[in-house]
Amino acid sequence: xxxxxxxxxxxRIRHPLREEGPGGGGPIIASVDxxxxxxxxxxxxxxxxxxxxxxxxxxxGILGLINFAHGEVVxxxxxxxxxxxxxxxxxGLPAPLVLLLALAAAALVxxxxxxxxxxxxxxxxxxxxxxxxxxxxxxxxxxxxQVAMLVWGRNYHSVPQLLPAGSHEILGAQITxxxxxxxxxxxxxxxxxxxxxxxxxxxxxxxxxxxxxxxxALMGVDAxxxxxxxxxxxxxxxxxxxxxxxxxxxxxxxxxxxxxxxxAFTAAVLGGIGNLGGAMVGGxxxxxxxxxxxxxxxxLTGGVLGSNYQDxxxxxxxIVVLIFRPSGLMGEKVAERA
Amino acid sequence: xxxxHRAFVGTALxxxxxxxxxxxxxxxxxxxxxxxxxxxxxxxxxxxxxxxVVGFAGLLDLGYIAFYAVGAYLYALLASPHFxxxxxxxxxxxxxxxxxxxxxxxxxxxxxxxxGDYLAIVTLGFGEIIRxxxxxxxxxxxxxxxxxxxxxxxxxxxxxxxxxxxxxxxxVTLSGVMLYYYLFVLLAIAIVxxxxxxxxxxxxxxxxxxxEDEIAAKACGIDTRNVKLLAFAMGAxxxxxxxxxxxxxxxxxxxxxxxxLESVMVLxxxxxxxxxxxxxxxLGGLLLTLLxxxxxxxxxxxxxxLFGKVLLDPESLRMLLFGIxxxxxxxxxxxxxxxxxxxxxxxxxx
Numbered sequence: 001x002x003x004x005x006x007x008x009x010x011x012r013i014r015h016p017l018r019e020e021g022p023g024g025g026g027p028i029i030a031s032v033d034x035x036x037x038x039x040x041x042x043x044x045x046x047x048x049x050x051x052x053x054x055x056x057x058x059x060x061g062i063l064g065l066i067n068f069a070h071g072e073v074v075x076x077x078x079x080x081x082x083x084x085x086x087x088x089x090x091x092g093l094p095a096p097l098v099l100l101l102a103l104a105a106a107a108l109v110x111x112x113x114x115x116x117x118x119x120x121x122x123x124x125x126x127x128x129x130x131x132x133x134x135x136x137x138x139x140x141x142x143x144x145x146q147v148a149m150l151v152w153g154r155n156y157h158s159v160p161q162l163l164p165a166g167s168h169e170i171l172g173a174q175i176t177x178x179x180x181x182x183x184x185x186x187x188x189x190x191x192x193x194x195x196x197x198x199x200x201x202x203x204x205x206x207x208x209x210x211x212x213x214x215x216x217a218l219m220g221v222d223a224x225x226x227x228x229x230x231x232x233x234x235x236x237x238x239x240x241x242x243x244x245x246x247x248x249x250x251x252x253x254x255x256x257x258x259x260x261x262x263x264a265f266t267a268a269v270l271g272g273i274g275n276l277g278g279a280m281v282g283g284x285x286x287x288x289x290x291x292x293x294x295x296x297x298x299x300l301t302g303g304v305l306g307s308n309y310q311d312x313x314x315x316x317x318x319i320v321v322l323i324f325r326p327s328g329l330m331g332e333k334v335a336e337r338a
Numbered sequence: 339x340x341x342x343h344r345a346f347v348g349t350a351l352x353x354x355x356x357x358x359x360x361x362x363x364x365x366x367x368x369x370x371x372x373x374x375x376x377x378x379x380x381x382x383x384x385x386x387x388x389x390x391v392v393g394f395a396g397l398l399d400l401g402y403i404a405f406y407a408v409g410a411y412l413y414a415l416l417a418s419p420h421f422x423x424x425x426x427x428x429x430x431x432x433x434x435x436x437x438x439x440x441x442x443x444x445x446x447x448x449x450x451x452x453x454g455d456y457l458a459i460v461t462l463g464f465g466e467i468i469r470x471x472x473x474x475x476x477x478x479x480x481x482x483x484x485x486x487x488x489x490x491x492x493x494x495x496x497x498x499x500x501x502x503x504x505x506x507x508x509x510v511t512l513s514g515v516m517l518y519y520y521l522f523v524l525l526a527i528a529i530v531x532x533x534x535x536x537x538x539x540x541x542x543x544x545x546x547x548x549x550e551d552e553i554a555a556k557a558c559g560i561d562t563r564n565v566k567l568l569a570f571a572m573g574a575x576x577x578x579x580x581x582x583x584x585x586x587x588x589x590x591x592x593x594x595x596x597x598x599l600e601s602v603m604v605l606x607x608x609x610x611x612x613x614x615x616x617x618x619x620x621l622g623g624l625l626l627t628l629l630x631x632x633x634x635x636x637x638x639x640x641x642x643x644l645f646g647k648v649l650l651d652p653e654s655l656r657m658l659l660f661g662i663x664x665x666x667x668x669x670x671x672x673x674x675x676x677x678x679x680x681x682x683x684x685x686x687x688x
Contacts, residue, residue, distance in 0.1 A: 147658070
């Protein structure tokens, strides 16, 4: 039966380095520099994965549930920001203000979306068999994707240049300002989140709920509120990540959420799902593995496999981690939960 | 009439109805709809296979379509001008079951000790890996012909007659799609029979025990790892057979037929119909293939009539409603539309 076909994402989401050269060949750089270049690309990509992975891992830590729809929330964030940015830029506002307002709008939309998803699709099923929320999550993903397609169409949208376009050279490798900004913002955001979780009253309530909802409730924590806030914070991080992805690749698309979500989930599992630090480490590591893998697979296999296998690495990493260390790299703390 | 006679008459009536269906549908609505029926039957076979994994053994497999892809590509490679091989379908289909089953073991062996939702993600990843390989294995050696897919696949032949050619029986012309319909109906009945026998067998009871409580099942002396692996392999081999049938029927395969959405679709047939309940799964398969098709033809004209123009693209409207239906069914009928009696009791008394 004909179904809407999944566009070849693997052809679209590719390394900035790969997209520069004609036919995906990439510029010819000496071998040490390729390593450094791919490392930089990988760290950029990895900080985005880490931000998305935080959304998965926070929800998993508290509910023991894979929020399958998170990738689509990221997609909605990216497209909302893009639409707002285009509108404001047309009105003639200065670029930094446009960026901030677009980001704020995307964050608000995603936070509302996250809260709604939790309320409608997950809360009624909290005591249901494990399969049930997973299936509603798939339903939510499909709905979000189709809504996005109806609103924004099937086309790829190019992202206006709002961030400075310059680049710096380090030891022969290029690092663009966009990459620098992405990495810095991601690092700051993660630092802020750590502070929130470890230092504030809300954070303490979140950790208590993750440990035991019933006992946290006895201590006066409103579990429903905490769970909803967790979704809201995760979605806001997702919106930020969505904006970063579209800034990094220069395109946004209604289908961008699926693969990104899957990889971010892999990152969360790699670091140890339910563990915030783990999500960050896992995200960065996965980004670097992917970038280096895509850069070297051609040489390693004598040209048999090319960088079009980049997307395979994430799944390969996932399967290997789950076989040899299912609790992830930093997962001891939550290994026996749920 | 005594019960035996009644059962006999009932079976005969169903058989006659199934035999007449394509003629009636073909006469009233045209061969397009007979083709839709063919696809519905393929999906039912696929859903019955997944039902073993998800419904009986309770293992969530989100990459089931990969086994379908393996079966389909095996058929395509062994019976098409691509490699110049023209094996008979009846040799390829059992081989497809074996190879898909082997892939099932390959994937299942390391992952089946994981908890349910991890398994879901790993199988999902496996499905994507298979698709990426199908897409890219055209260089340096052209194995799968990449995104273009493999065309001009040999049709399935029965007694030397390729089913794609019409045949005249007692003055009635049976078109190709009708012939395929009869083949698929027979195979679907065989698979239903296998499914029912499996369900009541020692293995089937072991599967249900694992689904309900793995630790208790282990304590009862069930070798949970091997029994789960068996479910995985058996489900995969059903998928492989269905894939072979699909390739022969469509005479063309390409990677885009085997996306995640297809996996989700088959999963939904199982879940919406009633996990672990064979009549429910058949109902789910029928509903989810026929309704969207009806929708595809109906949604445009209806919107035209109501609003004077087509407001929403019928294709995405269809998917939208499909997503909403998934959510609603899980919220209000978590055991599916036609659940198994045992399952229903247990969920309502939680």
